[in-house]
Structures are given as C-alpha cells and as structure tokens.
Amino acid sequence: MLNKVMLIGNLGADPEVRYMPSGDAITTIRLATTRRWKDRNSGDRKEETEWHRVVFFSGLAKTAGEYLKKGSQVYVEGRIRTQKWQGQDGQDRYTTEIVAESMNMLGSRSGGTANYSDNNTPPPSSYDQRPSAPSSSSGPQSAPASYDDFDDDIPF
Amino acid sequence: MLNKVMLIGNLGADPEVRYMPSGDAITTIRLATTRRWKDRNSGDRKEETEWHRVVFFSGLAKTAGEYLKKGSQVYVEGRIRTQKWQGQDGQDRYTTEIVAESMNMLGSRSGGTANYSDNNTPPPSSYDQRPSAPSSSSGPQSAPASYDDFDDDIPF
Amino acid sequence: MLNKVMLIGNLGADPEVRYMPSGDAITTIRLATTRRWKDRNSGDRKEETEWHRVVFFSGLAKTAGEYLKKGSQVYVEGRIRTQKWQGQDGQDRYTTEIVAESMNMLGSRSGGTANYSDNNTPPPSSYDQRPSAPSSSSGPQSAPASYDDFDDDIPF
Amino acid sequence: MLNKVMLIGNLGADPEVRYMPSGDAITTIRLATTRRWKDRNSGDRKEETEWHRVVFFSGLAKTAGEYLKKGSQVYVEGRIRTQKWQGQDGQDRYTTEIVAESMNMLGSRSGGTANYSDNNTPPPSSYDQRPSAPSSSSGPQSAPASYDDFDDDIPF
DNA sequence: TTTT
DNA sequence: TTTT
Numbered sequence: 001m002l003n004k005v006m007l008i009g010n011l012g013a014d015p016e017v018r019y020m021p022s023g024d025a026i027t028t029i030r031l032a033t034t035r036r037w038k039d040r041n042s043g044d045r046k047e048e049t050e051w052h053r054v055v056f057f058s059g060l061a062k063t064a065g066e067y068l069k070k071g072s073q074v075y076v077e078g079r080i081r082t083q084k085w086q087g088q089d090g091q092d093r094y095t096t097e098i099v100a101e102s103m104n105m106l107g108s109r110s111g112g113t114a115n116y117s118d119n120n121t122p123p124p125s126s127y128d129q130r131p132s133a134p135s136s137s138s139g140p141q142s143a144p145a146s147y148d149d150f151d152d153d154i155p156f
Numbered sequence: 157m158l159n160k161v162m163l164i165g166n167l168g169a170d171p172e173v174r175y176m177p178s179g180d181a182i183t184t185i186r187l188a189t190t191r192r193w194k195d196r197n198s199g200d201r202k203e204e205t206e207w208h209r210v211v212f213f214s215g216l217a218k219t220a221g222e223y224l225k226k227g228s229q230v231y232v233e234g235r236i237r238t239q240k241w242q243g244q245d246g247q248d249r250y251t252t253e254i255v256a257e258s259m260n261m262l263g264s265r266s267g268g269t270a271n272y273s274d275n276n277t278p279p280p281s282s283y284d285q286r287p288s289a290p291s292s293s294s295g296p297q298s299a300p301a302s303y304d305d306f307d308d309d310i311p312f
Numbered sequence: 313m314l315n316k317v318m319l320i321g322n323l324g325a326d327p328e329v330r331y332m333p334s335g336d337a338i339t340t341i342r343l344a345t346t347r348r349w350k351d352r353n354s355g356d357r358k359e360e361t362e363w364h365r366v367v368f369f370s371g372l373a374k375t376a377g378e379y380l381k382k383g384s385q386v387y388v389e390g391r392i393r394t395q396k397w398q399g400q401d402g403q404d405r406y407t408t409e410i411v412a413e414s415m416n417m418l419g420s421r422s423g424g425t426a427n428y429s430d431n432n433t434p435p436p437s438s439y440d441q442r443p444s445a446p447s448s449s450s451g452p453q454s455a456p457a458s459y460d461d462f463d464d465d466i467p468f
Numbered sequence: 469m470l471n472k473v474m475l476i477g478n479l480g481a482d483p484e485v486r487y488m489p490s491g492d493a494i495t496t497i498r499l500a501t502t503r504r505w506k507d508r509n510s511g512d513r514k515e516e517t518e519w520h521r522v523v524f525f526s527g528l529a530k531t532a533g534e535y536l537k538k539g540s541q542v543y544v545e546g547r548i549r550t551q552k553w554q555g556q557d558g559q560d561r562y563t564t565e566i567v568a569e570s571m572n573m574l575g576s577r578s579g580g581t582a583n584y585s586d587n588n589t590p591p592p593s594s595y596d597q598r599p600s601a602p603s604s605s606s607g608p609q610s611a612p613a614s615y616d617d618f619d620d621d622i623p624f
Numbered sequence: 625t626t627t628t
Numbered sequence: 629t630t631t632t
Binding site: 245 | 469470471472473474475476477501502503518519520543547548549550555557559561562563564
Binding site for chain 4: 626627
C-alpha cells in the first residue's frame with residue numbers, strides 16, 4: 001500500500017513542459033542520482049549513476065518548469081508508476097517513471113534570485129501538490145507561480 | 157526543509173481520543189518500534205524498543221480512533237514536532253511527538269472485519285490527510301468512517 | 313544522491329530464487345501496491361495497483377526466499393535500478409526494478425509460525441542487508457535463517 | 469519495526485564534537501527544518517521552524533565534524549531515540565534526538581572547496597555509516613577523511 | 625540558532 | 629545528460 005520514492009539529484013537537462021488540452025502543464029525531468037562505494041575486494045572506488053524520469057502534474061508542473069533547470073539539485077518525493085505501451089512492432093513495452101508528489105529545490109543558498117529567472121519572484125523552496133484543491137491560480141498570467149497555493153493548516 | 161518520519165510499529169494501548177471545542181477529534185497513540193541487532197563483540201542478540209507518541213488530527217484522528225487498538229500494527233508517516241511547556245516548578249520542559257500525516261493499517265489480511273469494531277465496515281487500509289479540504293463527513297453519525305474523504309485525482 | 317524506495321505491499325506469487333555460481337542466492341518477487349482515491353468530479357472510488365519487481369541479494373535473498381510467500385505483506389526499502397538489455401530484434405529495452413536493501417515482514421503477529429515453514433523458527437521481523445560483512449551463516453543446514461547476521465552496535 | 473527519520477535542513481551552529489575514552493568521536497548538530505503553509509482562513513503565509521538535535525557516531529561523527537558548519541544544508545537519515553535522565557530535582561526528564569545513520573551534504577555545487585576547511589580534500593557528498601565494519605581509517609592524520617570507508621559491493 |  |  002505504500003509506494004514511496006525519495007530522490008535527491010541533479011537535472012541532466014532543462015525540464016520539458018507540455019500542455020494538456022485543459023491547459024494544465026505536465027513537466028518532465030531527467031534526474032541523476034549517483035551511488036558511490038568501494039569494491040569489496042579491490043578496494044577501488046566505484047560509482048554508478050542512475051537516471052530517473054520524473055513527471056510533475058498541475059501546480060507542481062508549473063513550478064518545476066519555471067524554477068528547475070539543467071544542473072539544479074532537487075529533492076523529489078513521489079511514487080513509482082510503470083506504463084505499458086506498444087512498440088511499432090506491436091510488442092508490449094514498459095516505461096517506469098516517478099510521479100512527483102512534492103519537491104524542494106536544494107542548495108539555493110548561494111545565489112538567491114540569480115538561480116532563477118529574470119523577475120524577482122521569490123524562489124520556491126518547498127511545494128506540496130494538493131491535487132484535490134481547486135486550481136486557484138486562475139486565469140492566464142496570474143501572479144508569478146505562487147508555489148504554495150494550498151492551505152495546510154492543522155488545528156492546534 | 158524536509159522533516160519526515162516513517163514508523164511501523166504496534167500500539168501499546170488503545171488510542172486516546174479527545175475533542176476540540178470545534179468538535180474535531182485529536183487522537184494520540186503510543187507506538188513501539190523495536191530494533192534488533194547483534195552485539196559486535198559478544199555476538200549476543202540485543203533489542204531495544206522505542207516508544208513514540210503519535211498525534212492525529214481531523215479526519216485522520218477519527219479514523220485512528222475508530223480502527224486502531226492496542227496491539228494493532230500500523231504504518232505512520234508524519235513529521236517531528238517538539239513542544240515547549242512549563243513544569244510546575246516553572247522550568248521549561250520539552251515534549252517531542254510525531255504529527256501524523258498519513259497512516260496505513262497493516263497485517264489486516266488475516267481477519268478482515270474481525271480486527272475492527274462490531275459493524276461490517278471495510279477496514280481502512282490507507283488514509284491520507286488533506287487538512288485543507290472541507291471536512292466532508294458531514295453531520296453526526298454519518299456513514300461509518302469514510303477513510304478517504306478527499307480527492308486525489310491526478311490528470312493523465 | 314539519494315535514491316530511496318519504500319514499499320509496503322503483498323506478493324503476487326511465491327518468490328523466485330536463483331543461485332549464482334558463487335552459491336549466493338538472488339531472490340525476486342512481484343510486489344503489489346494499491347493506491348485508492350476518489351475521483352474529483354464523479355466522486356467515485358477508484359483504485360490502481362502497481363506491480364514492482366523487487367530483487368534481493370546475499371543474505372537478504374536467503375531470508376526472502378525462505379520466509380516470503382504468495383500473499384505475504386512486506387515492507388521493502390531499497391533503490392531504483394534500471395537495466396538496459398537487447399531485445400531479439402536488436403533494439404534496446406529497459407527494465408526497472410527495486411534493489412532491496414532491507415525488508416520487514418508485516419502482520420505476522422496473528423499467525424505466528426503458521427505463516428512460515430514447518431519448523432518452529434521465529435519469523436524474521438526485521439532484516440538489514442550488510443553486503444560488506446562476511447556471510448557468517450556458513451555451511452549448509454546451519455541454524456534456520458538467522459535473519460540478523462550482522463552487528464549493528466553503536467557506541468554509547 | 470521501522471523507525472526512520474529523514475531531514476533536510478540547515479545547521480544553526482557549528483557541530484560540537486566530543487570524544488569517547490575509546491577515541492571515537494561523537495558529533496552533535498542542531499538542524500532547522502522549516503515548514504511553510506498558508507492559513508486556511510486568513511490566507512496568510514505562515515512558517516514554523518523545528519529544531520532537531522542530531523547525533524553522529526563513529527566515522528560519520530568524524531565526517532560531520534569536519535565538513536559541516538553553521539549554515540550548511542544537509543540531508544540526514546536516521547532514527548528517533550528518546551533518552552531518559554534525571555533532573556537535579558530528581559524528576560524524570562526525556563530528551564529526543566535523531567541518531568544519524570547516513571548523511572549527504574547538499575548544495576555544494578556553488579562553493580566547491582570554499583565550503584570546507586583549508587586543505588583541498590574533496591568534500592564528502594555521501595556517507596553511509598556501517599557501524600560493524602572496522603574503523604579502517606586508523607591513526608592520527610591518516611588520509612583526509614575518507615568518507616566511504618566501507619564496501620558496499622553487491623553481487624550483480 | 626539556520627535557511628529562504 | 630547532471631553533479632562531486
């Protein structure tokens with residue numbers, strides 16, 4: 001019942017943003033996580049880089065598309081999803097990806113706004129997707145990417 | 157920016173349920189997690205049990221209060237919170253607890269309804285708190301503990 | 313740098329155990345995690361089951377092969393790994409799996425030994441893989457499945 | 469049985485390093501995690517900072533003591549531990565802390581060696597504690613802080 | 625006491 | 629393809 005993925009890594013390229021007929025954004029990134037270890041016998045340092053396809057929906061997609069870029073370090077939390085599709089040869093293929101449920105930009109101490117676009121929007125340091133909440137960022141060209149549209153108020 | 161706790165353990169006692177003036181429930185449990193290891197030198201088996209105070213709010217509180225009981229095995233995800241208070245001697249004291257953000261009852265394959273109260277409500281196997289959503293379970297004595305009141309629909 | 317997966321689910325079939333030339337076991341399971349939610353518009357209950365291929369090595373493989381079976385509920389922690397291979401048509405294919413780093417059998421209070429094989433070995437409730445430690449449980453037919461072969465002693 | 473904590477935060481002060489009679493280091497940090505949300509009714513932005521006491525042992529303690537400093541952003545994984553002690557008034561007191569099991573320095577792209585001490589040691593970007601392995605980095609002034617002393621080799 |  |  002639990003299907004949770006937590007990644008900290010760097011983007012191999014700028015995000016790709018697509019749009020749904022509804023106007024909702026879908027953003028995809030390629031995220032590298034590198035594991036380092038010493039070989040048990042030889043003592044050699046080894047490393048292995050794993051590339052993850054991460055998909056963001058709704059408000060998260062907008063934020064990811066705006067603030068992430070090639071090289072960014074990011075924390076992503078989400079779930080694993082494997083999708084089945086048909087190759088041109090008619091055979092089944094499977095693609096596994098991470099559906100992001102929240103993200104956090106990391107290491108943004110150094111630059112401040114310099115890491116982000118040319119306006120002076122405060123950078124999103126934390127964002128939690130709340131798919132059920134009404135998409136409050138109404139209308140085109142609303143205020144730049146409020147990255148915390150939803151309430152999180154817990155009594156007491 | 158990340159403050160996440162994940163526990164799998166058993167309740168040491170039945171949940172305690174309190175009510176706010178607003179009528180919202182607040183449920184508290186004591187959860188045991190046991191770590192087992194072998195002593196490096198002696199080779200002896202060792203074990204250590206840690207007790208956690210876990211607090212549930214809103215809809216989660218209702219569910220936890222209804223379905224959990226002494227001995228139940230449960231997965232809890234949440235965050236750490238330390239609260240300061242004053243002892244009678246005027247000195248500062250600190251209490252650390254886990255604020256639950258979601259939970260999952262475990263091991264409920266065997267019994268089905270037997271693990272729960274006397275009605276034949278299907279047991280809640282997964283529940284995600286969405287504090288911002290309106291508390292839809294309207295009115296007293298509504299249908300027994302809808303444990304997934306909120307939408308989670310993600311486009312595509 | 314972080315690549316972490318946490319799953320709680322049930323096995324869709326008995327584990328498959330293979331052996332390396334070295335004699336080490338490699339165990340593979342198919343694990344189902346089910347997500348439930350309500351459709352935002354229709355209000356309908358929905359659910360989606362995701363199947364994960366989980367691979368265990370070394371001591372973990374032995375334990376998983378011995379104690380897990382079809383239907384078992386288990387907690388698995390590990391990392392995502394995608395492997396590339398060639399189809400018969402010469403095209404690249406990718407398979408994503410979870411490399412297990414620790415596991416926990418769940419819900420085994422109720423049943424006790426009934427959930428396990430015919431001897432009265434206590435069930436493994438927690439196991440941490442320590443790949444670097446020597447595989448101490450040497451020889452055939454050693455004491456039944458010591459599931460915690462390695463030291464975890466932390467000073468103080 | 470699972471007792472896992474994952475934190476990403478910033479150090480409020482330089483680490484404190486103590487030494488055991490055995491010579492092993494024990495390092496303690498204060499780590500801030502900040503949660504931000506919007507008030508449900510007023511719509512006001514709110515934030516709350518939680519301070520965590522994190523304790524590192526063995527090799528991890530050495531690394532944490534050497535490379536972390538006030539303001540550093542770090543990922544810490546560990547477990548919750550509550551210790552009981554007696555106040556001067558003879559009453560029981562409890563202190564909850566996080567026992568670190570691994571850590572990762574974050575956001576160190578910008579600075580490179582500038583974030584670290586005056587030698588040109590490569591910064592530790594990932595470190596996993598393996599308490600059971602022999603503390604191989606023996607002797608004073610050994611090669612500067614090998615942050616991955618232990619083997620992690622997993623057979624295919 | 626950190627950080628954004 | 630990223631990063632250290």
